[in-house]
Amino acid sequence: MAGSALDTIPADEARARLVNQLLADGSITSPSVEMAFRRVPRHLFAPDGVSIDAAYADDVVITKRGTDGRATSSISAPWLQATMLQAARLRPGARVLEIGSGGYNAALIAEVVGPHGAVTSIDIDPDVVAHARAALDTAGYPHVQVVTADAETGWPASAPYDAIIVTVEASDIPPAWTDQLAPDGILVVPLRMRGNTRGLTLTREGDHLIAISAIVCGFVPMQGASANPVTRRALRGDDVTLRIDDPDTQALNLDALTAALNGPRVDAWSPVTTPPATPFDSLHLWLASQPHPYGQLAVDRHRAADMDPQNWVACPALLTQDSIAYLATRKLDDTTWQFGAHGYGPQAAPLAQHILDLIAVWDRRYRNEPGPHIAVYPSRATLPPTKQPRLLVPRCHTITAITWTTSGGPA
Ligand SMILES: C[S@@+](CC[C@H](N)C(=O)[O-])C[C@H]1O[C@@H](n2cnc3c(N)ncnc32)[C@H](O)[C@@H]1O
CATH class of the missing domain: 3.40.50.150 (Vaccinia Virus protein VP39)
Incomplete structure (x- = not known):
């Protein structure tokens, strides 16, 4: 008590x-x-x-x-x-x-x-x-x-x-x-x-x-x-934890990703902005919805301040074998923050540009929608076909389908 x-x-x-x-x-x-x-x-x-x-x-x-x-x-x-x-x-x-x-x-x-x-x-x-x-x-x-x-x-x-x-x-x-x-x-x-x-x-x-x-x-x-915990892997010593929620994490090359993070950073900035203190959690889910190797970074604020991710606890990141790029923001003035991406490794620039392209689509089509349609099917069900972007999350008993739609119909 x-x-x-x-x-x-x-x-x-x-x-x-x-x-x-x-x-x-x-x-x-x-x-x-x-x-x-x-x-x-x-x-x-x-x-x-x-x-x-x-x-x-x-x-x-x-x-x-x-x-x-x-x-x-x-x-x-x-x-x-x-x-x-x-x-x-x-x-x-x-x-x-x-x-x-x-x-x-x-x-x-x-x-x-x-x-x-x-x-x-x-x-x-x-x-x-x-x-x-x-x-x-x-x-x-x-x-x-x-x-x-x-x-x-x-x-x-x-x-x-x-x-x-x-x-x-x-x-x-x-x-x-x-x-x-x-x-x-x-x-x-x-x-x-x-x-x-x-x-x-x-x-x-x-x-x-x-x-x-x-x-x-x-x-x-x-x-x-x-129990089905996310896979956690340390990068750059213990400065960064990479969280992966996909079943196949064998392909990850942690040494190459650490080498990338120890190298130079490429910054890319989007024309898309946000007012301060405005939630944009659907952008996180949109980045997770892509058919691309994906993880989330938890970054130690003190030991890796140079990385400056948009979110220090769970920042969306796109991965390749040897490169990584994650969501970033920077303050332009008191009412405006700009979205962007920081990239590392040989594929830093195209990976960061890919995040910018995804931000642009989210801004144009999904930002002002109530969020994606989420449905949970038994794992053996036949899912209805769709032309919309859709992430399937297959688990032991179910498949969750996250489908991105616009109220104006197919975009
Ligand atoms: C956040 S706490 C519950 C909070 C609570 N409902 C309250 O009054 O605020 C989560 C609980 O889930 C329990 N838990 C974890 N795995 C479980 C499982 N497989 N079956 C039942 N309980 C589980 C934990 O032991 C923990 O006590």
Whole structure:
């Protein structure tokens, strides 16, 4: 339980302040979700030593780390929990499966579905389940069921579910989730597609699922039978980590790519610009959607400041055997940032130019669209043909199709 002598304000006051902030920034739009956030004492679910301020910040609270120091469990950020609960369109009396526990989000769901609803929360980690159970009992939610189970099998005993809310990063949709979902049920899942995770709200359409909304988000990775971590490779010593989410990474020549990054940089600048603080996540997904070897770079800001990528944590990059180019931006003035690319290696210039060409197409056709159409098919399904640009993400159980369309029809 969070809270200490150092807390600056009482928990009730901190909770009211958080809810007001979530209402003001548009994260909470539903009265029942607002009521849930006002009622559930988030600090009771945070580990000892977490201050009231931290428990009620609009931020993640890490609850467990693995031996490598990476988080394996957390209480997700309130804005994201509110968004996912609203996406699930929970009604009083609904039956809900939460995948990935902690207790707090399950208590929020229990408030929204009310006394005639049913909430089951599963987690692969018995420590997380024990903590969630104790906190739910203390907070007054003994009726929420928490069980130790692997996401891969879901929890058939309490199915069918009107909503399944997955709160751990998935790279695939196991058949158990669709089997246990009611015919008109909603599946909310952070799905990783070629390194890019989007919180998808999926509904059934014939033999497949379609996304009716998609938000940028990040979650701790899936463990257990469906674990499928991205491949991480160090470049230039440990200055740069290359993340690859494609099955075939054998062709990567890490020595050649490191040699490229140690050599001169080619800069290329696009006429396409953006105002500051304006999201352009669809550009990231567009670059990932190309039939080209692709990865994401995490660059150490201190040791490799010279690289200056657009994003220091996950910068889209196109690769060849011996060359690499990644997305860049530079400030032109207080209202304008310019897109560009930095290239390294023998193919630096054509690779950087290729990124500029892709930026131009995105700007012309897709920038002002709501985003690509995303559909998840069973892996043996026959996909409808299309003339539009389409990325297929084949996994064990499913193929996700990301299709780029324009509202004006074929471009
Ligand atoms: C972000 S936390 C869940 C947050 C929680 N829903 C809350 O109240 O905010 C993700 C959880 O997923 C769990 N997890 C990871 N892989 C899993 C799997 N295969 N099956 C079930 N749970 C899994 C982790 O142990 C971790 O506790």
